[in-house]
Amino acid sequence: MTTILPRKDVVIVGLGWTGAILAHELTEGGLDVVAIERGPWRDTATDFNIGYAQDELRYGIRRDLFLQPAVEAMTMRNSTSQTALPMRDYGSFLPGNGVGGAGVHWNGHTWRFWDSDFQIADHLRDRYGAGRIQDLQLQNWGVTGAEMEKSFDRFEYLAGISGKAGNISGQIQEGGNPFEDPRARDYPLPPMQMTYAPTLFAEVTRSLNLHPFPTPSANLSKDYINPLGIAMGQCTMCGFCERFGCANYSKSSAQTTILPVLMKKKNFEVRTDSEVLHVDLDASKKHARGVTYVNTSGEEFFQPADMVLLCAYGLHNVRLMMLSGIGQIYDPNTGEGTIGRNYCYQTNAGAQVFFDDKNFNPFIAAGALGQTVDDYNGDAFDHGPLDFVGGAGINCIPSNGRPIQTRPTPPGTPRWGSDWKKATVKSYKSTLGFSSQGSSYPTRGNYLDLDPTYTDRFGRPLLRFTFDFPDNDIRMSNWVSDRMEDIAKAFGGRQYTNTRRKKGWDSVPYQSTHNTGGAIMGTDPKTSAVNKYLQSWDVANVFVIGASAFAHNAGKNPTGTVGALAFHAADVIRQQYLRNPGQPLVSA
Amino acid sequence: MSRIVFSLTLAATTLSAGLAFAQAPDQADEIIRGRYQAILGDCAACHTAPGAKPLSGGLPLETPFGQIIPPNITPDKASGIGNWTEADFRSALKNGIGHDGKRLYPAMPYPAYTKMTDKDVGNLWSYLRTVDPVFNPVESNQLPFPFNIRLSMMGWNMLNFTPGEFRPDPSKSAEWNRGAYIVQGPGHCGTCHSPKTALGADETSEALQGGSLQGWYAPNITGNSYIGIGSWSEDEIVQYLKTGTNGHTIASGPMAEAIQASTSLMADEDVKAIATYLKSTEGGPAQKPQPIPASDARMKVGAAIYHDTCSACHGGDGKGASQLFPALAGSSIVQQPSSETLMRLVLQGSQAVHTPQAKTTPAMPSLGWRLSDEQVAAVLTYVRNSWGNAAPSVGASDIGVQR
Numbered sequence: 001m002t003t004i005l006p007r008k009d010v011v012i013v014g015l016g017w018t019g020a021i022l023a024h025e026l027t028e029g030g031l032d033v034v035a036i037e038r039g040p041w042r043d044t045a046t047d048f049n050i051g052y053a054q055d056e057l058r059y060g061i062r063r064d065l066f067l068q069p070a071v072e073a074m075t076m077r078n079s080t081s082q083t084a085l086p087m088r089d090y091g092s093f094l095p096g097n098g099v100g101g102a103g104v105h106w107n108g109h110t111w112r113f114w115d116s117d118f119q120i121a122d123h124l125r126d127r128y129g130a131g132r133i134q135d136l137q138l139q140n141w142g143v144t145g146a147e148m149e150k151s152f153d154r155f156e157y158l159a160g161i162s163g164k165a166g167n168i169s170g171q172i173q174e175g176g177n178p179f180e181d182p183r184a185r186d187y188p189l190p191p192m193q194m195t196y197a198p199t200l201f202a203e204v205t206r207s208l209n210l211h212p213f214p215t216p217s218a219n220l221s222k223d224y225i226n227p228l229g230i231a232m233g234q235c236t237m238c239g240f241c242e243r244f245g246c247a248n249y250s251k252s253s254a255q256t257t258i259l260p261v262l263m264k265k266k267n268f269e270v271r272t273d274s275e276v277l278h279v280d281l282d283a284s285k286k287h288a289r290g291v292t293y294v295n296t297s298g299e300e301f302f303q304p305a306d307m308v309l310l311c312a313y314g315l316h317n318v319r320l321m322m323l324s325g326i327g328q329i330y331d332p333n334t335g336e337g338t339i340g341r342n343y344c345y346q347t348n349a350g351a352q353v354f355f356d357d358k359n360f361n362p363f364i365a366a367g368a369l370g371q372t373v374d375d376y377n378g379d380a381f382d383h384g385p386l387d388f389v390g391g392a393g394i395n396c397i398p399s400n401g402r403p404i405q406t407r408p409t410p411p412g413t414p415r416w417g418s419d420w421k422k423a424t425v426k427s428y429k430s431t432l433g434f435s436s437q438g439s440s441y442p443t444r445g446n447y448l449d450l451d452p453t454y455t456d457r458f459g460r461p462l463l464r465f466t467f468d469f470p471d472n473d474i475r476m477s478n479w480v481s482d483r484m485e486d487i488a489k490a491f492g493g494r495q496y497t498n499t500r501r502k503k504g505w506d507s508v509p510y511q512s513t514h515n516t517g518g519a520i521m522g523t524d525p526k527t528s529a530v531n532k533y534l535q536s537w538d539v540a541n542v543f544v545i546g547a548s549a550f551a552h553n554a555g556k557n558p559t560g561t562v563g564a565l566a567f568h569a570a571d572v573i574r575q576q577y578l579r580n581p582g583q584p585l586v587s588a
Numbered sequence: 589m590s591r592i593v594f595s596l597t598l599a600a601t602t603l604s605a606g607l608a609f610a611q612a613p614d615q616a617d618e619i620i621r622g623r624y625q626a627i628l629g630d631c632a633a634c635h636t637a638p639g640a641k642p643l644s645g646g647l648p649l650e651t652p653f654g655q656i657i658p659p660n661i662t663p664d665k666a667s668g669i670g671n672w673t674e675a676d677f678r679s680a681l682k683n684g685i686g687h688d689g690k691r692l693y694p695a696m697p698y699p700a701y702t703k704m705t706d707k708d709v710g711n712l713w714s715y716l717r718t719v720d721p722v723f724n725p726v727e728s729n730q731l732p733f734p735f736n737i738r739l740s741m742m743g744w745n746m747l748n749f750t751p752g753e754f755r756p757d758p759s760k761s762a763e764w765n766r767g768a769y770i771v772q773g774p775g776h777c778g779t780c781h782s783p784k785t786a787l788g789a790d791e792t793s794e795a796l797q798g799g800s801l802q803g804w805y806a807p808n809i810t811g812n813s814y815i816g817i818g819s820w821s822e823d824e825i826v827q828y829l830k831t832g833t834n835g836h837t838i839a840s841g842p843m844a845e846a847i848q849a850s851t852s853l854m855a856d857e858d859v860k861a862i863a864t865y866l867k868s869t870e871g872g873p874a875q876k877p878q879p880i881p882a883s884d885a886r887m888k889v890g891a892a893i894y895h896d897t898c899s900a901c902h903g904g905d906g907k908g909a910s911q912l913f914p915a916l917a918g919s920s921i922v923q924q925p926s927s928e929t930l931m932r933l934v935l936q937g938s939q940a941v942h943t944p945q946a947k948t949t950p951a952m953p954s955l956g957w958r959l960s961d962e963q964v965a966a967v968l969t970y971v972r973n974s975w976g977n978a979a980p981s982v983g984a985s986d987i988g989v990q991r
Contacts, residue, residue, distance in 0.1 A: 045952060049953040049954070049955075050953055229944075231948040232912070236900045247900070248901055249950060260942070260947050
């Protein structure tokens with residue numbers, strides 16, 4: 001039996017970054033909002049207690065904060081010719097669980113995507129001709145960089161991002177990223193104080209005529225009070241960011257930037273440990289009536305609402321749309337359908353330099369404390385003579401020196417025994433790593449849909465990945481790896497490694513939790529799931545907010561753009577949608 | 589506004605007895621002023637349980653003599669004070685004797701409210717008549733024999749209670765007198781902040797010099813510059829009472845509740861008057877003792893624990909971070925004679941006050957699961973005797989009592 005609850009203006013699925021931003025904005029607008037969150041309540045002092053928050057075994061290895069496959073698994077294959085099998089454990093990527101979502105356990109790299117990303121299809125076609133991108137399913141996002149500037153700014157000031165502007169209103173700023181789009185003002189906080197490894201990386205790359213700059217960081221360089229009046233503390237560089245909640249109020253998250261205000265509001269409520277099963281549509285399938293969710297005792301509830309905002313992790317947004325019958329599921333054979341289309345990932349590679357005479361003290365670290373070079377990212381360089389599009393940021397961000405997993409050893413070292421121990425002792429402090437974070441461009445054959453065989457504990461089909469690194473992206477990554485080899489040599493260390501990206505995506509080793517697309521924004525309802533305001537083309541009172549909206553993935557971490565899209569959607573809901581609720585904001 | 593109210597009260601006293609204020613022409617004003625009296629007196633702190641209807645009865649109060657449950661003071665006839673007359677109410681507040689001659693226990697701070705003017709009490713009564721009546725029977729008296737015999741309060745009152753209205757000191761400013769009136773009267777600050785006699789009465793000779801209640805130690809709030817608020821400027825006191833944070837400390841525990849429901853809602857000039865008065869009061873040792881030397885074994889252990897467990901937030905230098913982590917260096921709270929509050933914070937943790945000006949509500953995590961009694965004692969001894977602080981050491985046996 002399903003208990004029918006009193007109506008709300010808005011129901012939000014998931015209370016992470018986007019859910020919290022939308023909840024705050026819409027409650028400010030006077031709406032009555034309930035958020036339904038699958039995982040538990042989490043707060044700093046009670047859940048990220050300073051006495052155990054830095055427990056690498058519990059959080060880093062056993063992944064205490066993450067979604068477990070018993071709650072929801074996913075299946076994967078590399079191509080349609082294979083049969084997908086369930087991932088028995090999350091490895092390649094780690095979705096969050098609980099209030100704060102993946103925004104609890106992130107490292108804190110906070111980027112803006114560029115105008116050349118938002119208008120990628122037009123931009124690349126104009127510059128290199130249609131032939132260059134014919135194997136890719138590149139699409140414009142429907143917005144411009146200039147249109148998104150204000151929303152990026154709001155997210156950066158909400159989160160107290162520490163960085164150095166490279167381009168303020170067209171004026172290139174010394175020490176910032178000269179390739180970024182114009183921004184209206186600098187970051188709210190100056191860059192973090194650099195440790196030795198990124199300092200050296202900046203010297204070496206500058207000597208190669210590259211343009212290093214401090215990575216924009218959500219680990220705070222100073223104490224800060226955000227526009228909501230919430231205080232955060234200066235980062236202590238403990239090196240426990242990714243996979244951990246911050247015990248010091250020093251890493252931006254929903255907990256540290258929004259919830260202290262949001263939770264006091266009378267027109268806001270969160271129901272935790274409650275899993276939304278699907279969005280309920282009316283008979284026309286054009287209007288959502290609310291959502292059905294289940295609590296931990298298996299009791300079902302129907303929450304009626306005038307608006308439904310899907311603010312879960314991107315992959316879960318996509319699956320919920322499929323399970324609810326919102327829009328048509330993408331079919332790679334016909335190219336028809338939009339839900340599941342343009343799933344993208346991240347194309348990464350890494351290098352290490354081993355020294356005899358240096359001490360990097362790697363345990364003094366923060367998730368986003370480092371230096372980046374964007375000379376080979378996106379379309380910052382001329383691809384004319386090259387055989388690919390896209391690029392990668394090259395990052396020297398030694399985010400931690402945690403004892404279990406930080407065990408760099410040079411090639412040829414035994415995997416165990418006394419020689420391994422000696423090499424570990426020798427290399428721990430004297431090894432510098434840097435990596436490329438490469439773009440991931442969509443192809444017709446990379447997509448998400450529902451698995452025909454495997455189901456979850458409620459009998460609903462699991463999400464199925466069909467994905468491999470496209471040839472274009474492999475060529476891109478290997479070309480960038482050549483550039484990284486030049487950098488590695490220039491360090492003048494004893495020896496270096498340079499691991500190249502190969503085809504054959506493997507879901508076991510950790511690679512990146514930057515899963516994008518599947519419910520992409522765009523200008524055409526035939527090729528996108530949501531319009532430029534994140535509103536479903538098919539069900540006008542449903543908005544789908546998150547990295548699920550990315551029409552491709554750039555060589556950057558997605559959170560900054562996810563946060564900006566949340567403000568972008570919130571603004572249009574408050575300023576336009578509510579004047580004429582239930583109506584499409586863009587006519588198809 | 590409040591200064592005008594204060595001067596009017598003197599003229600109004602003689603008229604008030606027996607008069608039905610509900611029929612007075614300025615009743616709306618009275619209700620507004622009465623609601624303000626309820627804020628000054630923080631009635632809700634005791635008489636409203638969390639999540640319950642306003643003033644419909646509170647959570648049990650733990651006293652050294654047993655439990656007392658604050659009664660329902662809504663105008664419900666069956667379970668509240670709907671059958672009371674204004675005279676009953678006045679007698680309860682000013683003499684500790686309620687409806688039908690029932691004697692109140694001084695957990696209800698009538699020894700402070702007796703100082704209130706008749707006008708202020710009358711206004712408060714007018715306001716209480718307008719609160720939504722709630723049926724919620726409360727048996728206040730949960731005390732064991734012999735304390736459950738209300739008549740025993742007659743003897744208590746003879747020993748401990750001096751009825752009588754606040755008398756302004758003509759040699760002081762109007763502001764000082766207003767502050768003294770609020771602190772001693774409706775604000776009943778001494779109910780928490782004054783030490784208690786064996787009979788549970790305020791130790792009037794040591795007024796506002798700190799008291800223990802409900803597992804917290806309410807610190808010395810006299811003008812003493814070592815362990816009182818003497819090192820705070822008036823503006824900093826005002827900021828603390830209005831917002832809960834002032835760069836020196838961040839309120840938590842019962843004071844956080846008092847700030848949220850009472851002081852943050854007081855008129856600016858009243859809070860300033862309180863600051864003026866408190867700054868003028870004296871009490872407690874003026875001289876710091878010699879700090880325990882850093883070479884002391886307990887200090888060495890404490891330093892190691894501090895740097896591992898506490899310094900990430902409170903800083904290696906104990907200076908904390910404004911609005912987020914209270915400073916420990918120079919903190920009078922850290923140096924109180926009793927370390928009850930400090931022990932509680934370390935063992936159980938605590939969350940800071942939420943006010944419109946201080947929204948963050950940062951929290952101190954519980955560390956009781958991690959630190960042994962000896963370790964808590966050592967780290968508190970270290971904190972109380974570092975960076976210029978000086979205070980008695982904390983013993984491991986005290987920690988066990990607090991757990």
